[in-house]
Amino acid sequence: MSPLPTGATIGILGGGQLGRMLSVAASRLGFKTVIFEPGGDCPASHVANFHLQASYDDEDALRRFARSVDVITYEFENIPTSALDLLDSLKPIHPNREALRVSQDRLTEKTFLTDLGFATAPFADVPDAAALDAALATIGAPAILKTRRFGYDGKGQARLQSAGDATQALADMKGAPSILEGFVDFSKEISVIAARSQDGQVAAFDPGENVHEGGILRTTTVPADVPARLMTDAVLLAGRILNALDYVGVMGVELFVTPTGLIVNEIAPRVHNSGHWTQNGCLVDQFEQHIRAVAGWPLANGERHADIVMENLIGDDMDRLPALMADPAVALHLYGKAEVKPGRKMGHVNRLVKS
Amino acid sequence: MSPLPTGATIGILGGGQLGRMLSVAASRLGFKTVIFEPGGDCPASHVANFHLQASYDDEDALRRFARSVDVITYEFENIPTSALDLLDSLKPIHPNREALRVSQDRLTEKTFLTDLGFATAPFADVPDAAALDAALATIGAPAILKTRRFGYDGKGQARLQSAGDATQALADMKGAPSILEGFVDFSKEISVIAARSQDGQVAAFDPGENVHEGGILRTTTVPADVPARLMTDAVLLAGRILNALDYVGVMGVELFVTPTGLIVNEIAPRVHNSGHWTQNGCLVDQFEQHIRAVAGWPLANGERHADIVMENLIGDDMDRLPALMADPAVALHLYGKAEVKPGRKMGHVNRLVKS
Incomplete structure (x- = not known):
């Protein structure tokens, strides 16, 4: 639990603007950063000590990344599980795997929150068309169908104005496991x-x-x-x-x-x-x-x-x-x-x- | 005079902490930076898009540096003149050569300031021992002998408590052209x-x-x-x-x-x-x-x-x-x-x- 000494190296998974601003912040504390990001000329690479450009299924690159850093963090939650499994065995990752597991999946996330006693939008697991019909019967319309994983900035979502939109909405999910969420009357x-x-x-x-x-x-x-x-x-x-x-x-x-x-x-x-x-x-x-x-x-x-x-x-x-x-x-x-x-x-x- | 577009590249001469913080600031405006610095693992390189590690007398490296950037600036004023001459012919340098010429040399600097009508410490050119004696006669002691160029953080300076310190002070300058400055009674x-x-x-x-x-x-x-x-x-x-x-x-x-x-x-x-x-x-x-x-x-x-x-x-x-x-x-x-x-x-x- 002793603080990482200034001068140490922080590995960041993801090279977008959040990785960029994390890297700048790390520099203020005297840390170096290594960015792991498949894309070239990514925003974070402009202000990092090193950009390791490789795919998340490149085990050799992941191992080199882990060796070159003292601790690992990330700028996005949709990191492939296999990459996390490997990295987790090599270097500390913060936030931890449980936080990722919970937040990567809308169903797990909502279940976690309601288990803690917090209110969420009404939701139901939608593994298939029958489940969607049942969910609509409980939650009602309008509602919104969302993929359980990999959604951001409104992507992977379809609105249902009425039960008649169910077939199209389900098709929009392209077979991805989904959940139905009721609308919340919020100010x-x-x-x-x-x-x-x-x-x-x-x-x-x-x-x-x-x-x-x-x-x-x-x-x-x-x-x-x-x-x-x-x-x-x-x-x-x-x-x-x-x-x-x-x-x-x-x-x-x-x-x-x-x-x-x-x-x-x-x-x-x-x-x-x-x-x-x-x-x-x-x-x-x-x-x-x-x-x-x-x-x-x-x-x-x-x-x-x-x-x-x-x-x-x-x-x-x-x-x-x-x-x-x-x-x-x-x-x-x-x-x-x-x-x-x-x-x-x-x-x-x-x-x-x-x- | 149109603004450099975001995404352009700024070249920075010198890779110390000032270059480091300049590079971070450039990133906030969407600029990339290239650091020209002879030393390896320099502070600025940790937060730059590229570190060109080369000597200031490496003309080929200076040319590559100029080609890779849209405008040039610097974090220190003691850049060798030959490097500046070459770079200046290839890309805009800000602040300009005149500002560097004036501030690189304490004698030129003080003359420039007094010509503008500003008060400075009393000063005299000290090209040799005879000039130092003459300067001490005018300015008096205590006084401080400083190299005209390449001084920073108190380096290249010798205090004279009395005229008797003249020989040692001059020796401390190691033959570098110097000026004598009188002490200023400042609060x-x-x-x-x-x-x-x-x-x-x-x-x-x-x-x-x-x-x-x-x-x-x-x-x-x-x-x-x-x-x-x-x-x-x-x-x-x-x-x-x-x-x-x-x-x-x-x-x-x-x-x-x-x-x-x-x-x-x-x-x-x-x-x-x-x-x-x-x-x-x-x-x-x-x-x-x-x-x-x-x-x-x-x-x-x-x-x-x-x-x-x-x-x-x-x-x-x-x-x-x-x-x-x-x-x-x-x-x-x-x-x-x-x-x-x-x-x-x-x-x-x-x-x-x-x-």
Whole structure:
């Protein structure tokens, strides 16, 4: 449990923008990073000591990766299980396998949350068409069919306005195991970025209020405009999840605010888009907080010193760059992605709001 | 004069901690960096897209470096002139050659400053022993003999308590062209970190108050405890220096506060140790401000949102790391240097001070 010495090397699975910002945070603490990522010229590789470009089924590369690092973390939860099995036998991985197992599968995740006593959207396992009919009879429509695994940013989802959409929705899943989720009557979505250290210390940043468009996070506003009691509930709830998983690192917990209280939407066992505001709102941001936990360091205090609106720059939003670079209230965070594509997260801005 | 597009590559001469933090700042704006540095495993290489490890007299390497980047900047002013001549013919270099020429040589620098009408310490050119005798007769003792070039952190300096120390002091210069500087009766040293953009916009961060130990910066405190009038004088003075040099980038201007007003100690044509507090005190820090200027972007506003004491971690100060990593008021910035040596800057901390 002694802290990893500065100068040690942290391995990061995944080379996207989250890996990029984790690598920068690691550098602030004097750590080197090695990025494992199949794609070339990935965002994280621009700010890493080494980019090991290989496939997740390349056992030799995985072994070299493990040998070259002192501890392993990741920027996304959909890492192939076989790669994790191998790496786990060679070097410590944080957050742990249980956190990944729970969050990789929507059915496991929702079962875990309800077992802990938290409210979730109504859900049912949908292994086949008969199960979908039964689930619709219980949950009702409208509802949403989602693949149990590998969904993100609204992908792998189909809405059912009525039971008549069942056949098409099931076809959209392309045979993947799925769950049906009922709609929740919520007024807002908020999220908590919480962290847990190797010795069980828990810290949380102030909850932010999220707005999505087309299934992709558009903005996060801090502080969230919700009653103080709900803010406290949200943070305590996140802490209970972290403790239940013996979690080490940062987790994003998405919550719906409803007339009857908070409903847990989903958990992400990693730094989270809705926590990017911490880069300009806190002394230590979510990325460094994650690195501190993974490295066995004490957590930083998550106190917020500014009101901020984080806005994602998606696709053509990059056309606004000339105005944004001249805006004195804006901090830019661009990901160095070579090509602009519709729906692609190219960067984000943190805008200071004078309170 | 159109801004360098995000995704472009910035070349940085020098791979120390300043290059490291410049590289991180460049990444926030989506730029890649290539570091030119003779040493291996240098701090900047840990967070750069590429480290070109070669000597400054390797013309082929310098040409490859220039070809691989869109614009060139540097983290230190003592770059060999022959390397600059070659690079300057191949790619834009910011800050410009004139700024380097002036700041590389203490005699040229002081002459430039007095020509602008600013006060400096009394000084005299010391090409030989006879000139030193003449200089001592005019300036008096105690005084300090300094090499005209290649001095930093108190290196290349000898104090003369009396004229009797002249022979030894001159011997300490090892034949290097030198100047004699008189002592200044100052109450404080402050510094201004100022920036100028390609279209002549000037911005400055709040002046900080510096304390040195053994010739090395120990702490910088913002705000400096000096009258508001002197703060304004300091910023205006820095702006005049930048304009006079048609400067592009960030400059550090060290000033002595004396009973008769400000005296310019020295200028550094680069990001500056006394500006590290901006990393945790401003929306955009000195490193990003420099990158913005070099890339032809508009400058950010330098507004300060916190009172901060920056403290360098030098040599054995690293033994304090366990306490510092647990201090909730401290932001750590470690440089990833493999070996702790006496007098070596290993990192710094920015400590929030509740005002």
